[in-house]
Amino acid sequence: MPSLSRIFARGSRVPALVLSLTAVACGGSDPAAIEPPITEPNPPETSTPTLTRTVLMTGLAGPWDIAFSSDGVMFFTEKCRGLSARRADGSITRLFGTTGSALVAPDLVCQGQSGMHGVALDPQFATNRTVYVYMASNINANPRTNRVVRLQLNEGFTSASARTDIVTDIAFKHVGNAHGSAGAHSGGRIRFGPDGFLYITTGDNHNAVVPQSQTLLGGKVLRVTRDGTAASGNNPPSGFDTRIFTYGHRNVQGIAFRPGTGQVFVGEHGPNHSDEVTPIVAGGNGGWDPQNRPGLNCPDNYCGYAGTATTMPMTDLARFPNAMRASWTNNGASQGMSPIAFLNGVQWGTWNGRLAVGIMAGQRMELLTLDAAGMTTATVNSGLPQTRYRALTQGPDGSLYVATDSGEIWRVTPSTAQGSRQSRE
Numbered sequence: 001m002p003s004l005s006r007i008f009a010r011g012s013r014v015p016a017l018v019l020s021l022t023a024v025a026c027g028g029s030d031p032a033a034i035e036p037p038i039t040e041p042n043p044p045e046t047s048t049p050t051l052t053r054t055v056l057m058t059g060l061a062g063p064w065d066i067a068f069s070s071d072g073v074m075f076f077t078e079k080c081r082g083l084s085a086r087r088a089d090g091s092i093t094r095l096f097g098t099t100g101s102a103l104v105a106p107d108l109v110c111q112g113q114s115g116m117h118g119v120a121l122d123p124q125f126a127t128n129r130t131v132y133v134y135m136a137s138n139i140n141a142n143p144r145t146n147r148v149v150r151l152q153l154n155e156g157f158t159s160a161s162a163r164t165d166i167v168t169d170i171a172f173k174h175v176g177n178a179h180g181s182a183g184a185h186s187g188g189r190i191r192f193g194p195d196g197f198l199y200i201t202t203g204d205n206h207n208a209v210v211p212q213s214q215t216l217l218g219g220k221v222l223r224v225t226r227d228g229t230a231a232s233g234n235n236p237p238s239g240f241d242t243r244i245f246t247y248g249h250r251n252v253q254g255i256a257f258r259p260g261t262g263q264v265f266v267g268e269h270g271p272n273h274s275d276e277v278t279p280i281v282a283g284g285n286g287g288w289d290p291q292n293r294p295g296l297n298c299p300d301n302y303c304g305y306a307g308t309a310t311t312m313p314m315t316d317l318a319r320f321p322n323a324m325r326a327s328w329t330n331n332g333a334s335q336g337m338s339p340i341a342f343l344n345g346v347q348w349g350t351w352n353g354r355l356a357v358g359i360m361a362g363q364r365m366e367l368l369t370l371d372a373a374g375m376t377t378a379t380v381n382s383g384l385p386q387t388r389y390r391a392l393t394q395g396p397d398g399s400l401y402v403a404t405d406s407g408e409i410w411r412v413t414p415s416t417a418q419g420s421r422q423s424r425e
């Protein structure tokens with residue numbers, strides 16, 4: 001189909017960008033607006049890809065996460081509405097959430113940063129039709145909780161049933177304090193690892209005792225079975241809840257698994273400094289401990305915004321010498337790091353294997369080159385437009401899908417510059 005394209009050449013280290021102006025409004029179901037698959041030769045491993053950016057959806061209400069079935073149905077969450085499915089023909093069904101959804105979640109809490117967050121499909125989704133979401137709930141009225149809910153979908157992606165809440169006790173910021181309103185720092189990304197277990201990222205709720213707590217499930221990465229029970233091999237210290245994979249985090253909203261090795265990486269917001277991307281290991285301590293300490297002024301005893309990278313570090317090696325080391329600290333800045341995803345496949349050329357990092361206040365998608373241990377050796381701006389990056393998911397077609405706080409979902413398809421221009425103009 002015809003499309004308008006513009007080439008943005010931004011210098012030798014930044015790729016050209018092709019914008020395909022085929023936006024589909026939220027709720028739209030115009031099959032003609034759906035572009036045919038792009039078939040282009042894979043770029044050689046030595047070339048930097050050209051990106052073709054297609055705006056698939058606009059006008060969404062706080063899109064938060066994206067997942068795909070193997071046959072290309074796209075699932076997305078909206079923070080205050082719930083979970084929807086978008087089929088290949090562009091038609092959309094609201095599956096689970098507020099009124100108008102096939103299955104209503106009357107307990108969904110949308111407050112502050114919280115609401116319906118992560119979505120993940122079961123590794124056996126093709127046969128068991130099972131999907132998982134992370135949401136804030138008022139089933140438990142005081143305090144409310146974040147939880148992970150398992151649902152079963154029908155063959156046509158039009159209904160959800162058999163709701164089962166598999167993790168019901170993730171800490172939620174129930175009341176506001178000096179650091180902000182209720183609902184802050186809820187974490188909320190969920191992903192199945194290559195080991196078949198579900199990883200759940202959580203946040204510290206602006207509560208000083210949460211990250212290092214043995215029992216409170218905020219400020220953690222949890223690793224559980226499909227039923228929400230502790231996965232084998234979590235290896236937390238003695239006395240810890242056995243669902244805890246790692247602890248001592250601030251607000252983890254990105255998690256990704258390195259292709260080929262399965263090494264687990266998380267991305268988390270820094271306070272007034274030091275966003276962190278960190279390779280994590282079972283039983284590890286991320287080293288975040290915002291409890292009151294001498295020399296700092298900490299309202300409500302939460303030091304999460306007090307001090308500096310030295311006096312209130314994201315990874316406190318003075319208190320926790322064995323804490324997991326960050327791979328990248330966003331050059332010491334705190335800019336709202338949220339999703340992370342590996343670019344995987346030869347279609348990405350020299351970017352194959354790099355870790356894409358979405359940054360919200362910083363309004364960019366950064367690409368990290370990692371060494372064998374997972375430490376960052378180089379970074380480059382992706383060249384995609386400035387916006388608040390909320391979700392990154394590579395689809396089964398090898399493209400990267402992006403959700404933004406401006407209410408859009410994009411498809412970003414890599415190719416050689418020559419191949420892209422030939423197919424688009």
Ligand SMILES: [Ca+2]
Pocket residue numbers: 248276278286287288314315316324326
């Ligand atoms: Ca840390």
